[in-house]
Amino acid sequence: MKLTRRTVLGRALALGFAVCSMAGSSAAFAAKPLVMGFSQVGAESEWRTANTASIKDAAKKDGVTLKFADAQQKQENQVKAIRSFIAQKVDVIAFSPVVESGWDTVLQEAKAAKIPVILTDRAVNVTDKSLYVTFIGSDFVEEGHRAGRWLLERAKKTPDATLNIVELQGTVGSAPAIDRKAGFEQEIASNPKLKIIRSQTGDFTRAKGKEVMEAFLKAEGKKINVLYAHNDDMAIGAIQAIEEAGLKPGTDIIVVSIDGVKGAFEAMIAGKLNVTVECSPLLGPQLMQIARDVVAGKPVPKRITTEEGVFPAEVAAKEFPNRKY
Structure with missing residues (x-):
């Protein structure tokens, strides 16, 4: 088939529009915000309040859509929240467990839904360690x-x-x-x-x-x-x-x-x-970065320990201005 100059030019333009359209779609897909479901223990202390603030602030700064649930120190509330996150098909679930035991069933549900789970601050006692990807927190x-x-x-x-x-x-x-x-x-x-x-x-x-x-x-x-x-x-x-x-x-x-x-x-x-x-309760920035790595399929350590110190009364006055929580 003989192609005229006009036909070739037309097909080239059409191909160009198609490529631009695909690139636009890819950019739109890439721009889709990561959605995290987070279940917090409650608001029982100064520490917990600072921890919640750190997570919310970090999510906002990082462009993460955060679905936050306060468990009011009740495990049943956390289980309900995690199941709600699964139903909403969030990208990743993170939570600070009220207690160590009793998580196997709901975490198996998250695994079946192919939603990765990150533990923050507190660990869980489960027989299958693959039910969560990593644990970020103190020793x-x-x-x-x-x-x-x-x-x-x-x-x-x-x-x-x-x-x-x-x-x-x-x-x-x-x-x-x-x-x-x-x-x-x-x-x-x-x-x-x-x-x-x-x-x-x-x-x-x-x-x-x-x-x-x-x-x-x-x-x-x-x-x-x-x-x-x-x-x-x-x-x-x-x-x-x-x-x-x-x-x-x-x-x-x-x-x-x-x-x-x-x-x-x-x-x-x-x-x-x-x-x-x-x-330290200031785990928010670290959590957001780890969540992005996990969702992207990058390998992460099973245990990530925060670095902390000991402060006797003798240094309190000097250190107080440096405290962020």
Whole structure:
């Protein structure tokens, strides 16, 4: 077939339009925002509030469409939220589990729907580790060890004295409560003069921490030498109870806690708290990057640990201006 110059030109233009049209479609597809379903534990503490803010801010800055659900510290609410995310066919699911166990069924549903799952802050206990892609968060056992090591060093100032410890645990069955207790107990086991005489959950809240500390004081009184709290909010609540009992927190009772929130630094500056072990809630930017890598099919580590420090009261005033939460 003989082609005229006009025919060739026309076909070239048509091909050009087709290519441009395909490129436009590809660009539109590429511009489609990543959709993340995120189930948060709740809003039980300063730490959790900062964690939520970090995730929401990072999603906004990164152009991620975030479907956020507050579980109000109930596992059944998180299960419902995850199933809702599956039904909505989100690109990725992330959540901070209320407790460690009881996730196998709903995570199998997410896997069947081919939706990757990222754990943040807290781990889960499942038989099939492929039910989640990665876990981003702190090493809670190490946090317990750090709290214990600080107390061992403090105990060297009075080597002949027995230090009776009361412990405010986090939410029963939660990863930080289990691990922070284990790490602390493992560490202080080297000194038989450090003894935990009372241990009870304060559910990570300030109000419950105060309530349980009041009960500890009523039962043990001046026998208590040390308070070990699994988070700063419970410690701050307990400090109120100690003061109302006519004692001086930080002096009459050594106060050791975990998280590193601004409220803890204020308490240290006031001489009411002796040390806080850092547990950073600012996981948002890291979560968004990992989510994009996961959805793109890039390999990611199974465990991503955040780097954190220990802040005794002596450095509180200097460090306080640097705190972001």
